[in-house]
Amino acid sequence: MTLNTCTPILGAHVFSFEREDQLLTAFKDFIIAADPDILTGYNIMNFDIPYLYNRARSLGLTEAHKIGRIRDKPMTVRKSNFHSNQHGNRETHDISIDGRVMIDMLTVMQNEHRMSSYSLNSVSQHFLGSQKEDVHWSIISDLQEKDAESRQRLAVYCLKDALLPLLLMDKLKVVVNFTELSRVTSVPMSYLSIRGQQIRVISLLYRYANKKHMIVPCLKNQITEEKYQGATVIEPQRGFYPDPVVTLDFSSLYPSIMICHNLCYSTLLHPEAASKLDKDDYNRTPTGNFFIKSHLHKGLLPEILEWLLAARKRTRKELAEATDPMNKLVLNGRQLAFKVTANTVYGFTGAQVGRLPCLEISRSVTAYGRQMIDRTKSIVEDRYTTANGYGTNAVVIYGDTDSVMINFGIKDLPTAMARGKEAADLVTSVFNSPPIKLEFEKVYWPYLLISKKRYAGLFWTKTDKFDKIDTKGIETVRRDNCAMVRLVYETCLQKILVERDIEGAQSFTKQIISDLLQNKIDLSLLLISKQLTRSAEQYENKQPHVELAKRMKERDGSGPGIGDRVFYVIVEGPKNAKAYEKSEDPQFVMDRGLSIDTDYYLNQQLAKPLERLFKPIMGDGFKSLLNGEHTRVIRKPSKVTAQATGMLQFVGVVRTCINCKARMGKDEQGAVCTKCKPKEPELFMDAQRSASRAEEQYSQVHAQCQRCSMSMHQPFLCSSRDCPLFYFRTKAKKDLEDCYELLKRFGSPCVFPDESSSP
Structure with a gap:
């Protein structure tokens, strides 16, 4: 549907209108006639729908707002602020269209996937291998006003802008997963993307409290400044491990702890009340809190968690036996819904801004978890020693929250897996606290342990073929690093872990540095991007992307606007010049033949990531990668020869x-x-x-x-x-x-x- 004429488009029906009110009315009639259950798009909650709503109001078209399934009831749009610990503060819109579910694929991608860029082009390229012809907002008015052919360009752009979110929704099975998660938690589908995790838990609490004829207090969101100690992180023994490293994982650790020790709002005891009970009737947690045991009263949260874990177990069994592809998708979505919801319950009790915060529960859970990780380390290292007849002494080289990584000193993969399963059964039997269970999860072979919460390894669950390269905390998706850093990391990890070629990884790194210093690196690999979240005057300190946006507006008045991502490179400048003084638009750099500040990219972008990657392998020898012969003998090219x-x-x-x-x-x-x-x-x-x-x-x-x-x-x-x-x-x-x-x-x-x- 276009305002004014439009050249025909192959595969599409084009409807042209002379006036905007006719177009908006026809769009309303189309939605009523199509009667969709779901409205989707990319950033529709914060742009498309509010824009259409405001245009209809400006033109006095009250009927255009009536696109829901309740006759003569208009949709409502109002601004709101969304907050969660996971996603922070976010300004959004509360939109109500009765009878229709709105799923904004931008919000889904931000909530469910960690990516370097959330633009529709970038996301579509990653998941679909396809992109759209992106038309910058600054030229849309010119294209609309020019002629029928330029409006065709806009129409094609809009068509693919609507098609790609549908393809993404189908590819990622969003509707299937949302349907199952909605069924599990008893919340509307639209809440799953626009609301946080707490609404899911409070909904389950209402359901189970109603069955028990109990009342859940209706309180406003409470803010608590009190903090508690989190999970244990065993100090890592940094290094490169060419032998198999076994990983043992507590299955659903925090939910299992809450079930085992009956931790709930309804079982929490005041110390005076506990003193009046027999010691066999309550548990005293490591933090000094008291909870009634389940034989006197079963807590609501443990009941909810038991149901979620048991239901997930049944669903996974059905999934393993299923043959119909659609049935497999539904079952997989259901088991994921059970898993996500069970893992949410603990966080609900410890949320600093929450509906029902209860730090007595959350800090007791983490305290039990710390005890179990430390005790697991002791059991494994005390049992698997040369004194007990084993070939080598087992060493727990790292542990975090619910898992431990163990180096048994075993060279072959099958023996390491068998030893891991044996150790998991041993620890489980020592604890003897159902449903708490330590399981053999995987083997990393080889394994690169960089630091706390930073590691990479070749992931094995079967002996015949590895599953994937598994990484955590590695510089592959950070947007403040240029693509060259990601290229070096991904290639070096492939060479180190899969090809077992450490020298090859070093040679590749040296070649990249050599190419960088000779200005042979493609400009697209040197781009850095940051979002312009507010006007330049509101930034307290000068930043490269902000100063560049100001310069671009001064040049031709068409610089990036608030909300845009600013792409820039660092060019050569005067000695001791700041990075914000040397940031420049890549297109401007190419047109003017400006030289890249290679020292900045080497020392500010590559140096720290390379140290984290190679120091565990080479020790201080990693410095030779940055200042070795391959860098000293290179004569930096002049401005002209670097760019011509x-x-x-x-x-x-x-x-x-x-x-x-x-x-x-x-x-x-x-x-x-x-x-x-x-x-x-x-x-x-x-x-x-x-x-x-x-x-x-x-x-x-x-x-x-x-x-x-x-x-x-x-x-x-x-x-x-x-x-x-x-x-x-x-x-x-x-x-x-x-x-x-x-x-x-x-x-x-x-x-x-x-x-x-x-x-």
């Missing part, structure tokens, strides 16, 4: 021979001097071959962008700066232009290809 991709450095006021670099006289024409004239045919063929390679590269990237944007018969205007091809396409174009300029010096006419046609 063809022979344009010889075109200008002083004309030089492309072969001997000698200055050419006024009477000398063409590309070479008189002395090098005999070599002109050979040099011309070299230039033609370079142009052919540049044409092929430009054609490939141009065709890829056209396929991605569905714009096979018109020029595209992609502004997706988080796509690696965005700058690569510009570089390919510039390389081809440079090659053509060189051929022109030989007298060969060259015409740059028309971007409106397929190469």
